Amino acid sequence: DAKTTQPPSMDCAEGRAANLPCNHSTISGNEYVYWYRQIHSQGPQYIIHGLKNNETNEMASLIITEDRKSSTLILPHATLRDTAVYYCIVSSGSARQLTFGSGTQLTVLP
Amino acid sequence: GAVVSQHPSRVICKSGTSVKIECRSLDFQATTMFWYRQFPKKSLMLMATSNEGSKATYEQGVEKDKFLINHASLTLSTLTVTSAHPEDSSFYICSASPQDRGTAGELFFGEGSRLTVL
Numbered sequence: 001d002a003k004t005t006q007p008p009s010m011d012c013a014e015g016r017a018a019n020l021p022c023n024h025s026t027i028s029g030n031e032y033v034y035w036y037r038q039i040h041s042q043g044p045q046y047i048i049h050g051l052k053n054n055e056t057n058e059m060a061s062l063i064i065t066e067d068r069k070s071s072t073l074i075l076p077h078a079t080l081r082d083t084a085v086y087y088c089i090v091s092s093g094s095a096r097q098l099t100f101g102s103g104t105q106l107t108v109l110p
Numbered sequence: 111g112a113v114v115s116q117h118p119s120r121v122i123c124k125s126g127t128s129v130k131i132e133c134r135s136l137d138f139q140a141t142t143m144f145w146y147r148q149f150p151k152k153s154l155m156l157m158a159t160s161n162e163g164s165k166a167t168y169e170q171g172v173e174k175d176k177f178l179i180n181h182a183s184l185t186l187s188t189l190t191v192t193s194a195h196p197e198d199s200s201f202y203i204c205s206a207s208p209q210d211r212g213t214a215g216e217l218f219f220g221e222g223s224r225l226t227v228l
């Protein structure tokens with residue numbers, strides 16, 4: 001699976017949008033971009049995934065660049081409960097297993 | 111949504127004893143489950159792939175005799191840490207996805223099991 005690069009940490013004000021970037025310049029054509037988050041001492045939680053097109057669900061939006069070499073996860077109105085480590089993962093999907101990088105520690109500030 | 115449950119959530123044991131952790135898919139069947147471990151302030155590391163009805167596949171560097179995996183049914187996988195030592199203290203997490211999910215389905219993770227070996 002392709003490797004991803006994320007900033008180690010980010011802060012965001014409560015109520016504002018949190019934009020978390022991810023670089024995956026070696027992504028191949030059949031690989032999806034997945035985002036998970038892990039709140040302290042819990043198992044990872046699925047957020048969203050996409051292949052080429054931008055995606056939106058009740059939790060977040062995923063913006064993938066046209067060349068697919070990077071993406072941005074957007075939490076439109078961050079709350080204190082969104083404080084977590086966010087992992088951007090690239091996987092072929094059929095593998096079913098995910099390789100976790102270091103992730104981004106997002107801290108939502110009151 | 112699909113739920114994966116782990117038990118126990120926390121366990122403390124003495125050095126030299128064995129500890130079993132269960133991972134159950136509550137509302138779906140999973141032919142494959144995955145076991146991860148996570149040290150404090152570190153990311154998740156895949157330990158092994160649990161296959162229903164066959165032997166588990168271990169990642170490089172993971173001792174199969176130390177971490178016994180059994181996937182006896184389509185809804186249950188167990189991880190047994192044998193002859194536990196303090197360095198085995200970690201957060202163990204399992205994951206699974208419904209077997210009828212397409213190629214790009216999400217994985218569901220358990221709540222994790224924190225093992226402390228004294």
